[in-house]
Amino acid sequence: MIFEQTGIEGSYIVDLKQIGDSRGFFARAYCSKEFKEHGITANILQANLSFSKIKGTIRGMHFQTSPFEEMKAVRCIRGSFFDVVLDLRIDSPTYLKWYGIELSQENHKMLIIPEGCAxxxxxxxxxxxAFYLVSKEYSPAHDSGYRWNDNSFGIxxxxxxxxxxxxxRNWTDYKE
Incomplete structure (x- = not known):
């Protein structure tokens, strides 16, 4: 796997290191050892699948509050989407910054969303x-988010x- 730092502290784009031949290719999609080498130490506890029928659909900006903050490893397995990580960690050097990338079935890239980010x-x-590997189980009591078009972020x-x-649509706006 090839790890590339995004503009968000602790967030990476993970690209496949493909071994190919006339049949296609083989690649590791996840390796706990390589994740740990890049400071991604969360255990994977859940895998999620999201299907959207219509181009232009927005899902977000989601996160879980403490103690259920979760790391996500997100990949597109059909179609394509613009994926966004938003840093909500007050002590982070990239606090309130966002990063977006196109993930598609063609590019096979994965985006790492660190704990404490939306x-x-x-x-x-x-x-x-979209297919997600997630480090915490979903907790309805800790489910939270901010509006997708909140001016505080400018996504x-x-x-x-x-x-x-x-x-x-009805998440609240961010307030420091």
Missing amino acids: HGFQTLMDDTE NWPLPVTEISEKD
């Missing part, structure tokens, strides 16, 4: 699927919004 994405194609979403849940 996550969201916008689909760039119809019928898009530049690539498309007009076509679909968004009532819950995501």
